Amino acid sequence: MKHHNRNPRARGGRKRQPSRRDPLIGFEADVTVEQIGARGDGIAHVAAPDGKSVLIYVDCVLPGDKVRVALRQKRGDGYGAEVVSEIARSDGYSAPRCAHFKECGGCALQHMNDDDYRSWKRDKAIVALQRAGIDPQDAEGLVGDVEISPPASRRRAGFSVHVGATGVFVGFHGRFSHTVLNVPDCAVLRPELMTFRKAFVAFLEACPPAQARDIKEVFVTLTDTGLDVLVHASNDPDLDMRQDLAAFADDQNIARLSWKTGDRPDEPLAARHTPVVHFENIDVPIAPGGFLQATSHGEEALVRAIKAAVVEIAPKNVADLFCGVGSFTFSLALAGKRRSVTAVESDPRAVELLQYAVGQSGSPIKVMRRDLFRQPLVGDELTGFDLVVFDPPRAGALAQCEALAADGPEWVIAVSCNPATFSRDMRVLRNSGYEIEKVVPVDQFLWSSHLEIFAILRRRSNS
The missing domain is CATH 2.40.50.1070 (OB fold (Dihydrolipoamide Acetyltransferase, E2P))
Incomplete structure (x- = not known):
């Protein structure tokens, strides 16, 4: 049917107006870099032609660097900027280890000296605790030294x-x-x-x-x-x-x-x-493209922290949530005194391969397939566990933390690859009576802005 009475001013008949170009794109200015942001880029401010202060993000710079930059694109509440020329470098500058550093997007901080880099990574963990509601001085005392994977170690x-x-x-x-x-x-x-x-x-x-x-x-x-x-x-x-x-x-x-x-x-x-990986001398097959910790060094650091924790906690029944193919499962079950472990994972292939490895080894492990984002362990399902360990993807474990806040055991170990969701999840647990007792930062993504955080929590007594 033809629409003889169609409104000629309807949306389909309108002419598109040309987009208005941002006048700041291409604007150049000399700046002094103030600090390193969460993504590993430098943060500075420039005075725009209208006199307003504009926030900019600059790659491959350090605090104290003086550089001339050109604004290239809108980015959040500011602009991404490119270094046009270097005026003066700060004392913290170190020659990048890789010839591709400035062009490749894989690394952000190869130009930072080792001591400053270690401090920056540790500070990320401290800031994550502060955002969870912990006093800055207390956060400083909770965070241990950073476990950093060496160069040429990512597997x-x-x-x-x-x-x-x-x-x-x-x-x-x-x-x-x-x-x-x-x-x-x-x-x-x-x-x-x-x-x-x-x-x-x-x-x-x-x-x-x-x-x-x-x-x-x-x-x-x-x-x-x-x-x-x-x-x-x-x-x-x-x-x-x-x-x-x-x-x-x-x-x-x-x-x-x-x-x-x-x-x-x-x-x-x-x-x-x-293709197999060894956990506590148990051969565990992995699926094509299956998840593993990024480096053996980082995995060993996390496992050491877990083993030290279970010696102190001495649990008999453990829930290992978001367990994957068992990066921590076999250590929880077999290190020291044998203990019963319930391993929970949503990926069907990971569950199948973990079940196979458990069956071959005779380990005291029960494997369950379950989507903990949509169906977290709740109420009576948490009863009987002395310890819950969780290591979720970057989205965190909000639903599971809300269930733990209501019915969780005395002890919880959290492993997170995202400081932002770590802060959110820790806030939920702390509001319900858990206290963070120890934090270990683990850096498996050398010279990047990523950071893994290991934390031990204990529920306060009501007495």
Whole structure:
């Protein structure tokens, strides 16, 4: 039906007005950097042409640096700015460890000296406690030394892939950019991952371009039995690509190589060994692209903290929530005196693999599949546990913390990879009577703004 009476001023008939350009974009000024922000960038203020003070965020600078900057884009309550020229560097400046530092978006603080970097990471944990409602002086006393993973220790990485007219790029996105940069040297990743990256570039250069262009990302994990590789692509591989990838996996001694098209399940193309990790001498298989702590050093630091805590707490029954494939589960069950552990995880593949490992080892562990975001353990389900341990994704564990606030046991151990949600969750528990007794900051993402926080909490007596 034709709409003869359609309003000519209706939305579809309006002409789009040209967007008004922000007059501050491109504006240049000399600034002195005031502090490092939560994302690892420098914070400063500039006087705009109208006299107003404008907040800016500048990459690759340190407090006290004097630089000339150009404002490039609106960012939150201020502007992102780029260094046009350096006027004077502060005493805290250290030569970056990586030739790609200024272009690559992977690291934020390679130019900060080691002592200042350690202090900055520890301060992030202190600030997180303050935001949970703890007095600044008390927060300072609760936070221990930072456990920092060394260079060349990260055992998993997702390499972005771009194959185009200008060549093959396997690496990371540029700083605040969608452009993929080749990174033949990386000061953070294990050498085995960098060896794989070099070989994969050569493999893609020899592939038919149409097939190579389908590959968008390759996720690589160094397990205790070799590399586990998961290729993310937009289309299925043809027979020739399957055969070539199988031969590549054999040449590179890759434990397993899988292919994942879009949102469909992954498909193994080559499986020479089962990728496993060892927890308390128990072999635990992992799924393609499955979660592991980013570094063995960081995992060991967290496990040491857990083992020290259970010696003091001496629990008999433990709930290990958001347990994954058991990074802490076997230590909780088997370290020192054996104790009963209920391990809860939502990922069906992680649950299946953990159940298999538990069955093979005969460990005193019960494994449950459950979405703790939608269905946290509540009420009577928490009865009988002497200790609850939780290690959620970056979204935190708000629903579970609210349940613990009402019916949780005397002791709780929280592990968080996000200081913001850590503060929120700790506030919920503290408001219900829990006190934070100890905090260990763990830095598994060297020279980045990320930080893992381990905390022990005890419920105050009502007497």
